[in-house]
Amino acid sequence: MNKNIIEYKKKTKISRSLFKKSLKLHVNGVSHNIRYFHPYPFVTKFAEGKYITDVDKNRYIDFWMGHWSLILGHTNDIVTKHTLKQISHGWMYGTINEQTIKLSELIIKYLPKMEKIRYVTTGTEAAMYAIRLARSSTKKKLVAKIDGGWHGYTTDLLKTINWPFSESESNGLINEEYITSLPFNNLEKSLDILKKIKKDLACIIIEPILGGGGCIPANKDYLKGLQEFAIDNDIMFILDEIVTGFRFRFGCMYSKMNLSPDIIILGKIIGGGMPIGVICGNKEIMEKSNTTTNTKLERTYIGGGTFSANPLTMISGYHTLNLLKNKQSIYEKINKLGEKTRLLLTKIFDGKAIITGTGSIFMTHFLRDNVINITNASDAARCNTKLLQEYHLKLISHDNIFFLPGKLGIISNAHSSTDVKKLADASIEFANSI
Numbered sequence: 001m002n003k004n005i006i007e008y009k010k011k012t013k014i015s016r017s018l019f020k021k022s023l024k025l026h027v028n029g030v031s032h033n034i035r036y037f038h039p040y041p042f043v044t045k046f047a048e049g050k051y052i053t054d055v056d057k058n059r060y061i062d063f064w065m066g067h068w069s070l071i072l073g074h075t076n077d078i079v080t081k082h083t084l085k086q087i088s089h090g091w092m093y094g095t096i097n098e099q100t101i102k103l104s105e106l107i108i109k110y111l112p113k114m115e116k117i118r119y120v121t122t123g124t125e126a127a128m129y130a131i132r133l134a135r136s137s138t139k140k141k142l143v144a145k146i147d148g149g150w151h152g153y154t155t156d157l158l159k160t161i162n163w164p165f166s167e168s169e170s171n172g173l174i175n176e177e178y179i180t181s182l183p184f185n186n187l188e189k190s191l192d193i194l195k196k197i198k199k200d201l202a203c204i205i206i207e208p209i210l211g212g213g214g215c216i217p218a219n220k221d222y223l224k225g226l227q228e229f230a231i232d233n234d235i236m237f238i239l240d241e242i243v244t245g246f247r248f249r250f251g252c253m254y255s256k257m258n259l260s261p262d263i264i265i266l267g268k269i270i271g272g273g274m275p276i277g278v279i280c281g282n283k284e285i286m287e288k289s290n291t292t293t294n295t296k297l298e299r300t301y302i303g304g305g306t307f308s309a310n311p312l313t314m315i316s317g318y319h320t321l322n323l324l325k326n327k328q329s330i331y332e333k334i335n336k337l338g339e340k341t342r343l344l345l346t347k348i349f350d351g352k353a354i355i356t357g358t359g360s361i362f363m364t365h366f367l368r369d370n371v372i373n374i375t376n377a378s379d380a381a382r383c384n385t386k387l388l389q390e391y392h393l394k395l396i397s398h399d400n401i402f403f404l405p406g407k408l409g410i411i412s413n414a415h416s417s418t419d420v421k422k423l424a425d426a427s428i429e430f431a432n433s434i
Contacts, residue, residue: 004390005039008397014055015042037389037405042396047074050414052402060402061419063409068211068243068361069268071334072320073414079272082319083312091312099314106321107270107278110251113260116286118279118302119309123242123267124152126277127205129289129302130263131156133281134203134236136288136300137262142197144180144204148213148377151205151240151265161212163381184210184376185218187225194229203236203262204229208253211243214380215356215363215408220257227259242267242277246321248335248359250328272316275307334360334411337420341411344424348431356380363408364388366434391430399426 009016019040022029030036042054050073052062062074072079086099104117120126131143131154143156147165151157158169160181168176180197182190182204194201204226210216230237239261241252246269254261262285266278279286279302287293288300307313324330338360345355345364353366354374365374366384374380385406392405401423403409411420 002390002393004393004397008393009039011058011397012040012042012054012056016040018043018055034404034407037393049073049075050412050416050419058400060396060400061415061422062402063411063415063423064402064404064407065410065412066273067268068247068408068410069271070273071247071269071330071360071410071412072272072323073412074273076320076323076414078323079316079319083272083274083316086312086315089311092307092310094306097309097311097314099311099318100309103270103314103318103321106318106325107266107280110325111264111280112255113282114264114280115283116281118286118289119304120277120279121275121305121307122152122277123240123265124154124277125303125305126242126265126267126279127151127157127240128154129279130205130238130265131203132302133263133279133285133288133300134238137285138202138234138236140200140202140235141178142180142201143178144182144194144197144201146184146206146210146213146377147181148184148210148380149181149205149207149240150212151207157205163378165378182226183378184213184216185222186376187219187222190222190226191229194226194233198229198233198235201233201235203238205238205240207240207242208244208257209358209361210377211408213377214365214374215361216374216376216380217356217358223257223259227261230262236262238263238265240265243361246270246324247361249331250321250325270317270321271313272318272320274313274316276313276317330413331359334413334415337411337415337417338362340417341409341420341423344420345427348424348427350431352431352434357408360411361408362410364391366391387434391427394430395423395426398429401426 019029028036045053045055051059053059145157147160159179161169208218227237239254241264245252245266263281267276289302291299342355342362353364356363356374366387368384371382389405392403395401
């Protein structure tokens with residue numbers, strides 16, 4: 001048996017016992033597919049600052065940070081203070097609340113050309129409704145996404161996510177013929193595909209950084225080329241900034257990259273770690289969902305949901321963003337630490353791995369003979385993903401450093417250069433073993 005698995009099992013005996021119970025109650029023992037990892041995931045007891053602690057009292061430096069949503073770290077004092085105060089006043093109203101207005105005013109002020117918002121509870125819902133708005137606005141059916149692009153579990157976009165991209169992602173999907181996939185960062189081939197379907201193409205949806213597909217930034221010219229094609233052919237351009245929104249600067253990436261999307265979708269950071277999804281657009285687009293001014297045949301029916309814009313999420317999101325707005329040096333700090341991490345790991349693995357990412361996010365890709373660069377999800381998938389899992393398990397079992405195995409890592413404001421050094425030292429040991 002792998003020595004890391006042996007060490008992991010020794011230190012997580014209570015987690016192992018609890019996970020056996022979880023297997024009896026939950027599919028694969030988890031409620032999100034990626035949270036399972038071999039031999040079993042540990043069970044978390046609590047988290048604070050940069051640490052996450054399991055039921056066996058193992059304390060890990062956390063580079064996963066709640067699916068990358070906790071830019072301030074766990075249980076930030078200011079956010080905690082205000083969420084606890086809100087709980088004392090109620091955490092679920094099912095009515096309009098002032099907290100929603102305050103958060104929306106803050107978001108819209110820093111998002112050029114985005115004029116109205118609709119809140120949902122997940123990024124999946126935000127992507128689903130954005131596609132519906134695009135189809136309604138253009139009266140077209142087809143959707144173009146990216147190979148490896150992840151926009152949640154909505155049927156409208158559940159295609160070409162995992163390698164090999166030629167295989168269907170799931171049973172139970174319908175109308176997959178309405179989804180077309182594009183090769184990331186290859187403008188010429190993408191335009192060739194788009195030209196063939198432009199007459200019935202409703203929208204192009206893309207992440208400025210391919211998150212789940214390998215933490216790979218899009219080339220500016222690639223994004224600009226796709227947007228120009230969309231404008232020229234009456235196609236909506238949707239930017240998924242669920243991962244990148246308010247991650248690298250106070251605002252989104254699109255304005256810095258001179259892009260002008262028709263719709264952006266947000267999540268993660270703007271909820272301060274609480275459940276959230278957001279659809280943002282100009283008045284003309286967003287008002288199509290107005291059920292007061294539009295008839296049943298005219299409207300684009302998009303939801304919210306029972307828990308959308310609940311006051312607890314709104315207050316958490318507002319105070320997270322307000323803190324970031326008033327202390328934008330946080331971005332300078334975490335972006336510098338992210339750059340330092342990428343440089344150190346690149347040096348340590350010395351040609352054995354490529355470290356992708358930008359700003360405060362990073363991911364390690366262990367190379368195989370037929371991969372020399374990482375520019376798209378195909379390159380990432382053809383890397384030694386098994387070795388990445390082993391690397392992350394080694395960090396968990398031996399070094400008390402947590403990455404969700406196989407996934408990218410992030411730097412939060414709770415991290416310091418000491419944590420980066422600990423990761424580097426642990427990585428040297430692994431590099432010497434491969």
